[in-house]
Amino acid sequence: MSKVVKNAQEAIQGLENGSSVMFGGFGLCGIPENCINALVDNDVTELTCISNNAGIDEFGLGLLLRKHQMKKMIASYVGENKEFERQLLSGELEVELMPQGTLAERIRAGGFGIPAFFVPAGYGTEVQTGKEVRDFNGKPHILELGMTADYAIVKAWKGDTNGNLIYRHTANNFNNMMASAGKITIAEVEELVPVGELDPNQVHTPGVFVQKIFKGVDYVKKIEFVTER
Amino acid sequence: MALDKNGIAKRIAQELKDGYYVNLGIGIPTLISNYIPEGINVTLQSENGLLGIGPFPEKGKADADLINAGKQTVTTMPGSAFFDSATSFGMIRGGHIDLTVLGAFEVSEKGDISSWKIPGKLVKGMGGAMDLVAAAKNIIVATTHTDRNGNSKLIPECTLPLTGVACVKKIVTDLAVVEVTDNGFKLIERAPGVSVEEIKAATSGKLIIEGDIPEMDI
Secondary structure, eight states, rough: OOBBOOSSHHHHTTOTTEEEEOOOBBTTTTTTTTHHHHHHTTOOOSSEEEESSSSSSTTHHHHHTTOOOOOEEEEEOOOOHHHHHHHHTTTTSSEOHHHHOHHHHHHHHHTTOOOEEEEEETTGGGTTTTTTTTEEEHHHEEEEEEOOOOEEEEEEEETTTOEEEEEGGOOOBBBHHHHHHEEEEEEEEEEEOOOSSSOGGOOOOGGGGOOOOOOOOOOOOOSBBBBOE | OOHHHHHHHHHHHHOOOOOOEEEEEESSHGGGGOOTTTTTOOOOEEEEEEEOOOOOOOOTTTOOOOTTTBBBBBEEEEEEEEEEEHHHHHHHHTTTOOEEOOOSSSSTTOOOEOEETTTTEEEEEOOTTTOOOOOOOOOEOOOOBBTTTBBBSSSSOSOOOBBSOOOOOOOEOSSSSEEEETEEEEEEEEEETTOHHHHHHOOOOEOOOOOOOOOOOO
């Protein structure tokens, strides 16, 4: 059975209202632009979005926010987004914030079949509320749960038709772990090559984690802060 | 005279040791990379997945796929490495990062830090700060000694939501270098031309002053 689909619209077919969806990327770096745009066009709503950040007002996940397609956002940092702040403070949007490393590990654990684990991050803060605390090596840790989602949507630099993925520079970030944590994982790639063309030594995400793959188009790759010497 | 941001960064750069792996937070900490002492080789970690942050790119060379944790375009140093976020926080949580420098709204005399949330006002999230302060071996806070309204940021108990407890080891401000000890803040150095009295007045937490307090050498 081929994993290759034609485009983002075909890839997100079956993604229903109320789904939980992981989106790879850090800020706007390495986000699945094509699928985000397709979800905006499709008017799918009540989404629980899991992503490190929530995009900016006019790009990335900010576009889903603007059309009120999100019911809940799970993230670690949501600055640089006025509409997000407005929806959160007004109670229109449910938000769960957690430490970035905990978010990353919850996703990795979820995808790797680890239901729960202990970390020191958040001990003594509001993150600890309602969680089991245990001392290991003389230091308090809190229990965190592995996390999966109905869909994981990731963006890679190169991919082959088996779903093997290679990321470029810091555009890997959350994509690699999220690929393992989606019940259905969709990968959009800048270059889609036939099987055999990727060097297996260089593959970051093995194809077993990916159910659908397509070559994305018209990447904008917006930069949040262009800083130059 | 009180130091400016660059002065604070310059003083913290003196804390770097050869071979250190360092995570620099957003704001003043980022400036530290401009003042790494000669002969000291440090590797800067960016929690979005880069070990070996280089300078900002030359004009026109910015790459959208190459950013730091502040989402600014950067370059890489020779011998750098990219990795995913779980690996990145594995480095942090596993104690492989020698020093973390970050900003703060408040630091308590017990070393608690508040840096991520002002209830009802500012919604940003903790990002990687909670992971960093819970795990790094050495945590230095870079901040102004008082806030915009003149209120001390070095206080007996944090009033804002915490980022971490009993974790801050040292604070470098525009006025002073302060160590967090079991008995409270201990004044180590004064900014050039700043008196002990001025520092005392700007510190609401318990401040220990022992003997002559030298000026920073910057």
